Amino acid sequence: MSRAETLWISGPVLRARPEGPFRLRESVRVGEDALLGEVIRIARDEITVQLYEDTSGLRPGVLVEGSGELLSIRLGPALLGGIFDGLLRPIAEISDPYVKPGMRLQDARVFQFKPSVRVGESIGPGQPLGEIANGSGIAQRCLVPPDQAPGRVTMIVDPGEYADDQPLCWIETPEGRQSGVAMTQDWPVRVPRPVQARLSADEPMLTGQRVIDSLFPVARGGTGAIPGGFGTGKTVLLETVAKWCNAEIIVYIGCGERGNELAGLLDEITELEDPRSGRPLLERTVVIANTSNMPVSAREASIYTGITVAEFFRDQGLHVTLMADSTSRWAEALREVSGRLGELPGEAGYPAYLSSRLADFYERAARVRTLGGEVGSVTLLGAVSPPSGDFSEPVTTHTKRYIGSLWGLDVRRAQARFYPAIHPLQSYSLVAQSLARWWHTTGCTRWQELRRRFLTLLEEEARLERMARIIGRDAMPARQRLVLLCAQLINESFLRQSAFSLNDRYASPARQAVMMRLIGSFIEGSERLLEAGVPPEAIRDAPVFRRLLRMGEEIPDGDWETFSVLDRELSATIRQLVNQAREESATAAETSP
Numbered sequence: 298m299s300r301a302e303t304l305w306i307s308g309p310v311l312r313a314r315p316e317g318p319f320r321l322r323e324s325v326r327v328g329e330d331a332l333l334g335e336v337i338r339i340a341r342d343e344i345t346v347q348l349y350e351d352t353s354g355l356r357p358g359v360l361v362e363g364s365g366e367l368l369s370i371r372l373g374p375a376l377l378g379g380i381f382d383g384l385l386r387p388i389a390e391i392s393d394p395y396v397k398p399g400m401r402l403q404d405a406r407v408f409q410f411k412p413s414v415r416v417g418e419s420i421g422p423g424q425p426l427g428e429i430a431n432g433s434g435i436a437q438r439c440l441v442p443p444d445q446a447p448g449r450v451t452m453i454v455d456p457g458e459y460a461d462d463q464p465l466c467w468i469e470t471p472e473g474r475q476s477g478v479a480m481t482q483d484w485p486v487r488v489p490r491p492v493q494a495r496l497s498a499d500e501p502m503l504t505g506q507r508v509i510d511s512l513f514p515v516a517r518g519g520t521g522a523i524p525g526g527f528g529t530g531k532t533v534l535l536e537t538v539a540k541w542c543n544a545e546i547i548v549y550i551g552c553g554e555r556g557n558e559l560a561g562l563l564d565e566i567t568e569l570e571d572p573r574s575g576r577p578l579l580e581r582t583v584v585i586a587n588t589s590n591m592p593v594s595a596r597e598a599s600i601y602t603g604i605t606v607a608e609f610f611r612d613q614g615l616h617v618t619l620m621a622d623s624t625s626r627w628a629e630a631l632r633e634v635s636g637r638l639g640e641l642p643g644e645a646g647y648p649a650y651l652s653s654r655l656a657d658f659y660e661r662a663a664r665v666r667t668l669g670g671e672v673g674s675v676t677l678l679g680a681v682s683p684p685s686g687d688f689s690e691p692v693t694t695h696t697k698r699y700i701g702s703l704w705g706l707d708v709r710r711a712q713a714r715f716y717p718a719i720h721p722l723q724s725y726s727l728v729a730q731s732l733a734r735w736w737h738t739t740g741c742t743r744w745q746e747l748r749r750r751f752l753t754l755l756e757e758e759a760r761l762e763r764m765a766r767i768i769g770r771d772a773m774p775a776r777q778r779l780v781l782l783c784a785q786l787i788n789e790s791f792l793r794q795s796a797f798s799l800n801d802r803y804a805s806p807a808r809q810a811v812m813m814r815l816i817g818s819f820i821e822g823s824e825r826l827l828e829a830g831v832p833p834e835a836i837r838d839a840p841v842f843r844r845l846l847r848m849g850e851e852i853p854d855g856d857w858e859t860f861s862v863l864d865r866e867l868s869a870t871i872r873q874l875v876n877q878a879r880e881e882s883a884t885a886a887e888t889s890p
């Protein structure tokens with residue numbers, strides 16, 4: 298392997314004079330502690346290396362040793378339930394979120410393996426060799442690595458317990474080359490794993506949050522961003538989605554939080570319970586943690602590490618959701634490294650390639666047919682923390698170019714403790730159209746129509762609110778007061794959903810559909826009232842309105858009977874108010890001279 302001698306060093310970056318060939322993105326070891334680094338630039342007589350560990354104490358003159366391989370991470374069954382740094386080195390203890398200098402990979406672990414192929418069978422890249430049991434309920438599989446040439450199985454072990462780094466199967470190519478396949482495999486972090494085909498994203502990644510699923514849905518294999526100022530609820534929203542979404546595997550990247558804050562987060566994550574199985578959520582989660590006291594370059598790499606891990610599980614035919622909290626901290630790492638390299642800064646000091654790096658990340662989301670012929674997906678969700686909540690800053694604006702769904706958190710909603718603080722006018726979903734079919738075939742036949750209706754009412758509300766502040770609500774015509782009333786119902790009963798309410802923290806698609814239809818009936822009924830000359834305040838003051846406002850909190854999932862009682866009560870109230878108005882106008886006509 299090639300060597301180089303360090304000439305200059307600044308923070309996580311060094312320049313060295315090579316004594317042999319190096320490749321771009323090759324991983325290297327530096328100095329006596331064998332600190333991990335990556336070649337990020339090659340000039341004729343100089344290489345630039347980015348280090349993934351604390352470099353204090355390194356002096357010019359230290360030796361850089363090439364590995365000949367691209368910077369890679371080790372993927373395998375031991376990932377589930379683990380907590381790692383940006384390059385997948387295990388963080389041993391939560392109270393000590395540091396990685397020891399020069400530390401390499403995890404020690405081998407033993408898993409139950411059950412083969413599904415026999416000697417003599419032909420096998421190709423990405424195809425399964427057998428099942429791996431780890432006691433968590435998620436069946437993992439051992440696949441032929443995607444870059445392995447096809448061939449014939451010449452040896453396969455019997456069912457039993459094996460170390461995850463031990464070859465379980467030997468494959469011989471037609472040219473007679475033999476290679477062994479173990480449960481763990483290395484893969485370069487920055488290279489997307491190959492698939493047979495990308496599939497259209499036409500089913501939703503359900504989150505159980507009404508404002509997301511019903512108004513601004515995200516597709517399985519799609520992308521979503523959550524921009525929000527300080528303390529507006531990004532982390533709580535991501536955690537809620539992690540708990541309730543219909544993904545089998547969660548990859549959680551904690552990016553650049555302060556050290557003690559991260560320890561708190563890790564504590565919390567390790568305590569979270571999977572509400573469906575009652576088992577620890579961590580069992581089907583991979584946590585990648587960066588703190589600001591870890592080198593910035595590891596934070597920069599962590600995003601690619603996370604997505605590579607997600608793709609590894611996707612290739613086994615699983616649905617994976619990855620959340621990055623927050624991508625702004627990642628972009629800051631990019632800015633810092635770029636500054637050390639002396640690159641020309643662009644907008645707000647970020648390097649000019651910020652946008653293409655964001656694209657590299659979000660473009661790896663997909664629903665795919667795997668090499669093994671199965672369907673798997675990676676859905677990517679990123680929180681963005683724009684300084685002072687200004688959504689026009691570069692990370693937010695560039696992120697918007699690559700994502701399908703945006704959930705903008707609103708400071709005023711958060712201050713009013715209206716959670717989730719997703720503002721309907723600062724949010725959108727570009728995939729709603731293609732997900733309509735799914736909703737229509739799963740029972741909510743009016744999904745698209747009602748969704749549009751709700752959004753129109755919320756837009757009108759924003760306009761009318763301004764007027765209401767100037768002239769006062771009472772001076773507004775009845776039609777406009779009615780719009781405000783309908784919007785209030787949508788906001789309070791549908792968009793508002795407490796993450797801590799036993800009944801309401803999760804809403805199944807069926808419950809969302811029932812609530813949507815009920816609100817739809819209210820909107821239509823109240824229009825009939827308007828025609829009959831009943832003022833909107835009459836329905837607002839009826840007991841049924843209060844019950845509608847509180848239906849999310851009060852009626853649990855599955856209690857369809859109570860929902861239909863409420864529906865009947867609503868129709869009865871409207872009928873009664875209309876009849877009353879008719880009678881009154883008839884009497885008025887009789888008594889008038």
Ligand SMILES: Nc1ncnc2c1ncn2[C@@H]1O[C@H](COP(=O)(O)OP(=O)(O)OP(=O)(O)O)[C@@H](O)[C@H]1O
Pocket residue numbers: 525526527528529530531532533534682716717794795796797
């Ligand atoms: N869905 C929710 N239900 C109830 N309370 C919430 C919800 N979301 C946020 N909160 C409250 O708001 C507080 C701040 O939320 P959170 O930590 O998620 O904000 P953040 O946007 O991640 O902040 P930061 O910018 O510091 O990362 C929480 O501690 C919690 O009290």
Ligand SMILES: [Mg+2]
Pocket residue numbers: 531532533622
């Ligand atoms: Mg946060």
